[in-house]
Amino acid sequence: MKNILVAVDFSESSRKAMDYAAALAKSFNANIVLLHAFYIPVPVGDVPGYIPLSFAEVQEENEALLQREIEYMAGKYEVRTDGYVRNGFATAVINDVAAEVNPSLVVMGMKGAGKSSGIFGSTVISAIRKVKLPLLVIPADAEFSFIKHISFAADFKENLGVERLGILEEIAGHFNADVQVLHVQKNEAFMAAGEAAGKVGADVAFSRMKHSFHTMVDEDVERGITDFISTNATDLLVMVAHHHNLFERLFGKEHTRLIAYTTRVPLLVLHDA
Missing domain, CATH: 3.40.50.620 (HUPs)
Structure with missing residues (x-):
C-alpha cells in the first residue's frame, strides 16, 4: 500500500476519516493524499439578491482549509501528506484524482457537513457505487485499532x-x-x-x-x-x-x-x- 486517497469536507466526520487513514498509512508507511471537491452551481436566469461567487475566492478559501488539514496530518501523525482542491461533482473528482495518484485505497467519512458537502452524507452510497476502487467508509464512532x-x-x-x-x-x-x-x-x-x-x-x-x-x-x-x-x-x-x-x-x-x-x-x- 503506497498511497491512500482521503476525501475531505472539513467536517468532524471528515477529520475522523483522516485520523483513521493516517493511522493506517503510518502502519503501512504509506502516503496520504487529501482531496476536497467543491461545486459552484450556475444560476439560471436572474435570482433576486443573488451575488455570484468568485471561483478564485472559493478555490483560495478551500485551499487554505486543506492546507490546515495537511499540517494537522503531518504534525500529529508524521505521515507524508499532499492535497488537492478540485471543482466538480464529488465522485467524478475522486475518480479523476485517483487516476492521477493511483491510490491503493480511497477513504471517506460516513457523514459530512451537510447537503452541500458533495461527498459525504446522502451521497456516500453514490460514491460507493461509482468509485471503482477499494473504498473504506469510516463511521463517526470508529477508532483505529489493530485489525485482528x-x-x-x-x-x-x-x-x-x-x-x-x-x-x-x-x-x-x-x-x-x-x-x-x-x-x-x-x-x-x-x-x-x-x-x-x-x-x-x-x-x-x-x-x-x-x-x-x-x-x-x-x-x-x-x-x-x-x-x-x-x-x-x-x-x-x-x-x-x-x-x-x-x-x-x-x-x-x-x-x-x-x-x-x-x-x-x-x-x-x-x-x-
Missing part, C-alpha cells in the same frame, strides 16, 4: 475472483488478521447448487489468507449479517459491490439496520476487477 478480525459478507451466487481481493489480502496479511467469511442462507438444510459452487470458489480465493467459513440461517440476509457481527468480534466489515446483488439489496434501502452497525465498524467495499 475481518468479517467478509459473501454472496456465493456471485463469482469471487482472487484479483479483487488484493487489498484485503494485503491488510489481512499485514495485521495477521483472521478473515471470517460469512454466508447467510434461508434454509438450514439446503444450499443452492450455485451457492455451493461459489463456496468452493471462495475457498480458493481466500487460500492465501487465514480464513474460516461461517453460516447464518435467516430469511432476512441483513439481519443475519448484523446478528453475526454483533456476536463475533469484527474490526472491519467487507462487502463486494455487484449490481443487483447482496450489496445492492442491503444498501439500496433507507435506514437499514446494517448501516446502523456501520456507526461502529469501518466498511471496506470492493468492486469487480
